[in-house]
Amino acid sequence: VSLQMMKHAWDNYKRYAWGLNELKPISKQGHSSNLFGNIQGATIVDALDTLYIMEMKEEFKEAKEWVEKNLDFNVNAEISVFEVNIRFVGGLLSAYYLSGEEVFRKKAVELGEKLLPAFNTPTGIPWALLNIKSGIGRNWPWASGGSSILAEFGTLHLEFVHLSHLSGNPVFAEKVMNIRKVLNRLDKPEGLYPNYLNPSSGQWGQHHVSIGGLGDSFYEYLLKAWLMSDKTDEEGKKMYYDAVQAIETHLIRKSSGGLTYIAEWKGGLLEHKMGHLTCFAGGMFALGADGAPNDKTGHHIELGAEIARTCHESYDRTSMKLGPEAFRFDGGVEAIATRQNEKYYILRPEVIETYMYMWRLTHDPKYRQWGWEAVEALEKHCRVDGGYSGIRDVYNNHESHDDVQQSFFLSETLKYLYLLFSEDDLLPFEHWVFNTEAHPLPVLHKDNENKEENQ
Numbered sequence: 001v002s003l004q005m006m007k008h009a010w011d012n013y014k015r016y017a018w019g020l021n022e023l024k025p026i027s028k029q030g031h032s033s034n035l036f037g038n039i040q041g042a043t044i045v046d047a048l049d050t051l052y053i054m055e056m057k058e059e060f061k062e063a064k065e066w067v068e069k070n071l072d073f074n075v076n077a078e079i080s081v082f083e084v085n086i087r088f089v090g091g092l093l094s095a096y097y098l099s100g101e102e103v104f105r106k107k108a109v110e111l112g113e114k115l116l117p118a119f120n121t122p123t124g125i126p127w128a129l130l131n132i133k134s135g136i137g138r139n140w141p142w143a144s145g146g147s148s149i150l151a152e153f154g155t156l157h158l159e160f161v162h163l164s165h166l167s168g169n170p171v172f173a174e175k176v177m178n179i180r181k182v183l184n185r186l187d188k189p190e191g192l193y194p195n196y197l198n199p200s201s202g203q204w205g206q207h208h209v210s211i212g213g214l215g216d217s218f219y220e221y222l223l224k225a226w227l228m229s230d231k232t233d234e235e236g237k238k239m240y241y242d243a244v245q246a247i248e249t250h251l252i253r254k255s256s257g258g259l260t261y262i263a264e265w266k267g268g269l270l271e272h273k274m275g276h277l278t279c280f281a282g283g284m285f286a287l288g289a290d291g292a293p294n295d296k297t298g299h300h301i302e303l304g305a306e307i308a309r310t311c312h313e314s315y316d317r318t319s320m321k322l323g324p325e326a327f328r329f330d331g332g333v334e335a336i337a338t339r340q341n342e343k344y345y346i347l348r349p350e351v352i353e354t355y356m357y358m359w360r361l362t363h364d365p366k367y368r369q370w371g372w373e374a375v376e377a378l379e380k381h382c383r384v385d386g387g388y389s390g391i392r393d394v395y396n397n398h399e400s401h402d403d404v405q406q407s408f409f410l411s412e413t414l415k416y417l418y419l420l421f422s423e424d425d426l427l428p429f430e431h432w433v434f435n436t437e438a439h440p441l442p443v444l445h446k447d448n449e450n451k452e453e454n455q
């Protein structure tokens, strides 16, 4: 089924928005997001590996030809370093490792080089935004006192390690190792990492801590850096398990109805809200269970299972059976969005991602059932003639479509659904880690770094 869904999403993108970043499936035209500046083709690059894995050979070939002829980084464009890294660098790296086609390696390294000026700050903590022509960077104007964002500068590690590996140029890995050095020198309030860090002073901005937006994939990349290094990156391992310990103590709570959730921390006070983005953490806890210290393996799996259950409830308690952007545990509600501007669903993957990890790691059939419920809801409410669209209010009985087919729907949501219903030997976890945009990167095995098994 996910293959049919991918075909519908891809065919319509091709028909109405080919070469542009994303598709508007209702108005049947291209959608451009300023996250990518003038770089074009986000959906193509994000979808390459999904096409490959689903064996959509014709489509993969067309996509590859587009990359060869049209993917151009010599543009005057201000881009988000994080978004371009996870979608474009990550997408190209995976396409290279899966297919072995040199063009993807070349383009990934070329783009990586364009991103390097972002690190020209007093601390080496990169800017959020970079003009890839002039090399001038800056931060989001809304970010606490000129800060860079934890989930942005903390989500470069996996891709940059691979860029060094593939180019033979150590500079990429050096840049991301320095980020860790800066973080390890700083005092952490209660052992937690605030979402804001000033790249000039090297000091934290506001003390907001989140495992959802602004924080999320930083934690994910600590764990995955350790896994991707064939468990040799002891520093990443320690940072991950220490962080999880602090998260459990200060952020994880159980509602009176028995649902475990991860709250947000603002200068010592808890906001009892969990984002859809935060739902990825169920899969992360389960993936990290195996290496957990002090016999905590079972506990981390259980934590993953509880987060999966809570996130499933956030879907089940809506009329469309699709989860809201954020849900709360206060004012008498549990796992329900209370604010109008938190009721939307934009085809995000995190809940299905967690089902996929929980399925692979426990084989409890309920995760496939829950995934199937999501497929039915997507088909009923998000599928339109011209592709798939997000929904403005999942508690309403009538769809109000937002008219965007996000590129991560093809790279993540549909890929995780496909993997949820595939055998475990498709991209097995011993050999592959998924970047935060679901692009698989090979584990760099200790003895035989480039062996066939990586291919």
Ligand code: DMJ
Binding pocket: 086, 217, 277, 348, 349, 350, 408, 412, 436, 437, 438
């Ligand atoms: C994706 O770009 C990535 O999963 C990122 O980590 C978070 N936001 C979207 C999906 O929701």
